[in-house]
Amino acid sequence: MLKKIVLTLAALLVTANVAFAEKTIVVAQDATWPPMEFVDANKNLVGFSVDYTDAMAKEAGFKIVHKNVAWDGIFAGLESGSYDAIVSSVSITDERKNAMDFTAPYYEVRQALVVPKTTNVTKLDEMKGKTLGGQISTTGYFTIKKTAGVTPKSYDEIGLAMEDLFNGRIDGVVCDDPVAASYALQQEQYAAKMKIAFVIETQEKEFYGIAVKKGNKEVLDLLNKGIAAVKAKGIDKQLREKWIGR
Numbered sequence: 001m002l003k004k005i006v007l008t009l010a011a012l013l014v015t016a017n018v019a020f021a022e023k024t025i026v027v028a029q030d031a032t033w034p035p036m037e038f039v040d041a042n043k044n045l046v047g048f049s050v051d052y053t054d055a056m057a058k059e060a061g062f063k064i065v066h067k068n069v070a071w072d073g074i075f076a077g078l079e080s081g082s083y084d085a086i087v088s089s090v091s092i093t094d095e096r097k098n099a100m101d102f103t104a105p106y107y108e109v110r111q112a113l114v115v116p117k118t119t120n121v122t123k124l125d126e127m128k129g130k131t132l133g134g135q136i137s138t139t140g141y142f143t144i145k146k147t148a149g150v151t152p153k154s155y156d157e158i159g160l161a162m163e164d165l166f167n168g169r170i171d172g173v174v175c176d177d178p179v180a181a182s183y184a185l186q187q188e189q190y191a192a193k194m195k196i197a198f199v200i201e202t203q204e205k206e207f208y209g210i211a212v213k214k215g216n217k218e219v220l221d222l223l224n225k226g227i228a229a230v231k232a233k234g235i236d237k238q239l240r241e242k243w244i245g246r
């Protein structure tokens with residue numbers, strides 16, 4: 001009888017451990033997009049979205065694994081199951097929603113134009129005849145392509161576009177406003193020659209969301225639980241202040 005009781009208890013413990021085991025979610029991030037996600041001087045993956053995702057995991061009770069993935073192919077990797085989600089400054093768009101599911105929005109973003117300090121413009125129309133750079137498949141690059149009279153130039157990484165602007169090979173760069181500020185205002189070398197001309201005003205608001213494979217409700221629900229908890233505790237505001245200064 002004693003042996004039977006011991007075996008029963010052991011079985012219950014195994015069942016309990018399985019029931020309460022934390023889910024591990026692997027997230028992909030293109031770490032070339034400061035201050036949102038980037039590699040620091042010690043080669044650590046850091047930034048607003050890294051801290052934000054870690055806070056979500058802590059609050060909602062799941063484990064997180066960060067994976068640095070190049071932007072080119074990052075959506076294909078989600079589709080093939082190489083990771084569970086993309087937390088990499090991905091704006092929620094109708095086109096993307098056809099191919100993947102998104103969490104609730106976690107950050108409102110706007111597009112900004114970075115130009116040499118000698119350039120005085122107040123709207124994109126004034127850049128007709130000029131060449132503007134942006135990271136391929138980003139909303140910044142889509143904005144450039146929609147601007148009549150402008151020559152678009154795509155880059156695999158936004159840093160390469162900024163380097164071309166710094167060296168006078170293009171006339172401007174369009175990208176998310178916190179990234180524009182990181183390059184044009186905070187990096188000493190660039191700040192001496194470049195500035196943010198303006199933030200591009202649009203009628204529709206643009207938000208970052210976390211992308212998951214279409215139909216992956218388990219992961220989507222966990223991530224949404226984490227976002228709700230981070231917002232409820234005001235952690236998101238603390239992280240904006242830490243990484244973006246507002």
